[in-house]
Amino acid sequence: MTAQTIAQVGAPPVIAFDQVSKRYRGGRLALDDITLALPAGGSLGLVGESGSGKTTCVRLALGLERPTAGRLTFNGAAYPSGRSGLRPLRRQIGFVLQDPYDSLDARMTVRDIVAEPLRIHRLPGGRGRRGDELVAELLGAVGLPGADLRSYPSRYSGGGRQRIAIARALIAAPTVLVCDEPTSSLDVSVQSQIINLLLDARRERDLSMLFVSHDLDLIGRVADTVAVMYGGRVLEIGPADLIRRSPRHPYTRALHEAVPADHPRHRRLADRNAAGGQYGSGSPQAPATDARDSCVFADRCPRAQDRCRVERPPVIAEDSLRSYACFFPLSDGLTGQQRG
Amino acid sequence: MARALTRRLIFGLIAVIGVITLAFVLEFVVPGDPAKAIAPRANSSAVLANIRAQLHLNQPLIVQFADYFGNLLRGNLGTSYVQHQSVTSLIGPRLLTTGVLALAGVIAEVLIGGALGILATLYGRVRALVGAINLTLLAVPIFVLGLLLLLVFGFRLGIAPVTGGAGAAQLALPALTLGLIGAPWYAQIVADQMQDSLASSYVRTAVSKGLSDSYILRRHVLRNVLSPAVTMIGLDLGSYLSGVVTVEVVFVWPGIGLLAVNALHDLDRPIVMGTVIVGAVAVVFFNLVADVARMFIDPRTREEV
Amino acid sequence: MTREGSGGSSLTASTTGLAGEPPRGPALEISGLNVRYGSVRAVVDASLKVEAGQVVALIGETGSGKTSLALGAARLLPRSAAVSGLVTIAGRDVSGMSAIEFRAIRAQLVGCIAQDAMAALNPVVPVGRQVGEVFAVHAGMDRRQAAEAAVAALAQVEIRRPDAVARLYPHQLSGGMRQRVMIAMAIALSPPLIVADEPTTALDVSTQAEILGLVGDLRARMRSGILWITHDMGVVAELADWAAVMYAGQIVETGQVEQIFDAPAHPYTLGLLQTRRDLRSGPVGAPLFQIRGSPPAPGEEPAGCPFRPRCPRATQVCADVNPALEPVGTTAGWPGAGHRAACHHSGTWS
Secondary structure: OOHHHHOOOOOOOOEEEEEEEEEOOOOOEEEEEEEEEEOOOOEEEEEOOOOOOHHHHHHHHOOOOOOOEEEEEEOOEEOOOOHHHHHHHHHOEEEEOOOOOOOOOOOOOHHHHHHHHHHHOOOOOOOOHHHHHHHHHHHHHOOOOOOOOOOOHHHOOHHHHHHHHHHHHHOOOOOEEEEEOOOOOOOHHHHHHHHHHHHHHHHHHOOEEEEEEOOHHHHHHHOOEEEEEEOOEEEEEEEHHHHHHOOOOHHHHHHHHHOOOOOHHHOOOOOHHHHOOOOOOOOOOOOOOOOOOOOOOHHHOOOOOHHHHHOOOOOEEOOOOOEEOOOOOOOHHHOOOOOO | OHHHHHHHHHHHHHHHHHHHHHHHHHHOOOOOOHHHHHOOOOOOHHHHHHHHHHOOOOOOHHHHHHHHHHHHHOOOOOEOOOOOOEHHHHHHHHHHHHHHHHHHHHHHHHHHHHHHHHHHHHOHHHHHHHHHHHHHHHHOOHHHHHHHHHHHHHHHOOOOOOOOOOOHHHHHHHHHHHHHHHHHHHHHHHHHHHHHHHHOHHHHHHHHOOOOHHHHHHHHHHHHHHHHHHHHHHHHHHHHHOOOHHHHHHHOOOOHHHHHHHHHHOOOHHHHHHHHHHHHHHHHHHHHHHHHHHHHHOHHHOOOO | OOOOOOOOHHHOHHHHOHHHOOOOOOOEEEEEEEEEEOOEEEEEEEEEEEOOOOEEEEEOOOOOOHHHHHHHHOOOOOOOEEEEEEEEEOOEEOOOOOHHHHHHHHHHHEEEEOOOHHHHOOOOOOHHHHHHHHHHHHOOOOHHHHHHHHHHHHHHOOOOOHHHHOOOOHHHOOHHHHHHHHHHHHHOOOOOEEEEEOOOOOOOHHHHHHHHHHHHHHHHHOOOEEEEEEOOHHHHHHHOOEEEEEEOOEEEEEEEHHHHHHOOOOHHHHHHHHHHHHHHHOOOOOOOOOOOOOOOOOOOOOOOOOOHHHOOOOOHHHHHOOOOOEEOOOOOOOOOOOOEEOOOOOOOOO
């Protein structure tokens, strides 16, 4: 599947990864030949566990790092190099990251934090009253009306700080919103509020959204298209509900089945005999060394066969919406029967 | 771990070479004509010119530097202008003397500072007092403290010798001076680390395992305190070995620092350069030793991140 | 109280003295517990019981007091916390013991599993030694015996190649392995009570699934009571027999786990359940169910019922009177025994 097949007809994808790899100095391969596209006006969700590479994707998308192979484009054009080259691009991207305690400078006032993008991109309002009004307006929009502009982040709870971060992300009128686990550090009851805020902001401002999370359920509520990542590779892409209801890749199903039950009646995980413990112990880690000629999930896959260990499964497009990288994918209805 | 060590070694070597170059350059900033310094009573320009030729002073700089460097590698630090002896023979014994003082000083500051830090952490009531002591010790200039101690214990109470020399009796006061001056730094590190450790989650785990307070302090807290302390010890040893000038002058301790001060006075360039180089090597060496020690203490530092 | 299937006879109850006695009374019983930090009340008059062999989930969010309750009961809070109330573990009054008395037997009474295993393990000591410490100090083993016991304990928590792992440092292990080490330390002496403070919150979902499986296994073999703190209703569904919900320092609902899920009597509990259900099954892009407002900061609870500002069905009485924990009327099909809620309108939810 190429970036083009998901793109809207006519408009290039806002952010596109085309066979992108990222290897860090020291040898760690964080991304291994991935192809993804965020269509203009659409929402793409990246779901994966630690070591899957999803945070690296965010870093590349924000221009914080460059790919070591492949092509990364923004609205069809390659990401420029150098800080000044990246600036116009960065102005169009608003981001909200995971840690509400780290992402706001504790020594800056709320007003300065939220208005900072205006200053960086030399937009009106960086200083002075016009900026104050803008900031106040945005703080109201994120659910902190009447917040003291001269207060400091320490006064706010985790949820409050994320709201400030969202206000900051929106102030320069971006066209894209990038969210990397924005609610993972928050309490459950606050989480929905923040997500709703993001969904509202997206709808009202017609933003494209790249949303990264380890929570498959959350991704399914937020993103139209979901890409499942593991070990630096994309294992499956498709519409959120299909990914959940009838996944093709065994890892997607494993992920789905690892989520705890909805009701004590249906408990499986704490009762080993029920689940069968098929997915092997040891947490998922990105392969430590080079791109192996094998499926990255082969060690832990209950359906793995010899072929999976010696050949890397290519990405197969089932149709214009779904694709997966597996030699023995699941078929509809989660029956787990072999296909092909 | 080996990789991390070799990297540090290489950087250390580069640092030493840098210092040597810098010192060499500084030569030409130090006023005075070396020829005149060697033969102050010579009044014939021919004699002076002869001396300059002998010292290769009229050669291009690069040649002089290469010369000098070559000599260094052979362990030849040159000849003192004033004392007409090889610099190495002059510095050698003095280095040892300073070394004794440095070691004594470090032991003193670790003991005094460590005690202050531990007391301040474990006994809340004493914390303010320890803080005041620390502040005072930090504020006092080292020569004032030295002179004070000399006055009180030497002249007034007569229990410490007042003449210079390198005997065991003479070691007490200068070592104590160094110890008191350096103590607040160690007190601070020890107190900070201990507080961090005691408030940490792993100490709570240790408590939940029913381990006794003293066991926890010994086995869990102390190790974590050692790491930053060791770094500082390395820095101190290195810097003291390059000459604790003030203390040596005040107490007339015949170490390398005193030698360097006198040599500067006399514009005795070779000795000055010699002490600078020895100092640089000492700093690099002890830093490396501290790094290695830290790697043994804290396994997290063993891999190059 | 012996463990079936564990390696090494040296690990059976006889060496640990206390554990050899049959459990007297519930694993944990808390009565009227109050925890105060200065003028801030973190836990208000809480009462709770964990029977032997039972898993009780303590559900709450930040500021609910759940951690203060559990750590306060286990006497692990710093001295700045004022803890009062009656706490008995396996029938022994630990709240009345002196610190020294308690310390001598605490590892045999209660094992603790912390949330952040990376922070809770000493970074400069190999994990085998940290597990071995429990045996060396409390079971009177010498170094070699303790080391063997540690390896056996690591094997019990399904760590492969436990002898090699024992020599590693915490930063060399994955998050899941570290959590297993914490569990091994906690169950080392087969204590009648285990207190687990959100042990899977920081783990990947697949690692969490493995740990839950391990705990399920251990729970079947041991007869300890487990107090498991969490904010994840899914984990509650998987593990718990009984649940207690905390809000603003108070226990606002308790009951059998099926009751809690089928007929939550407190609007906060209902809100938590609805939040999760909506997350799991709602349509893409539609707004998520949310409980409006946010939990009060400790010390800033409103008068009357602390949940009132966020409650969709609050009435005047809710602002005037803080409801006490009372039995809930029975719902069809359930004996309702023990189901209690602190709400003036409990019983009107479905």
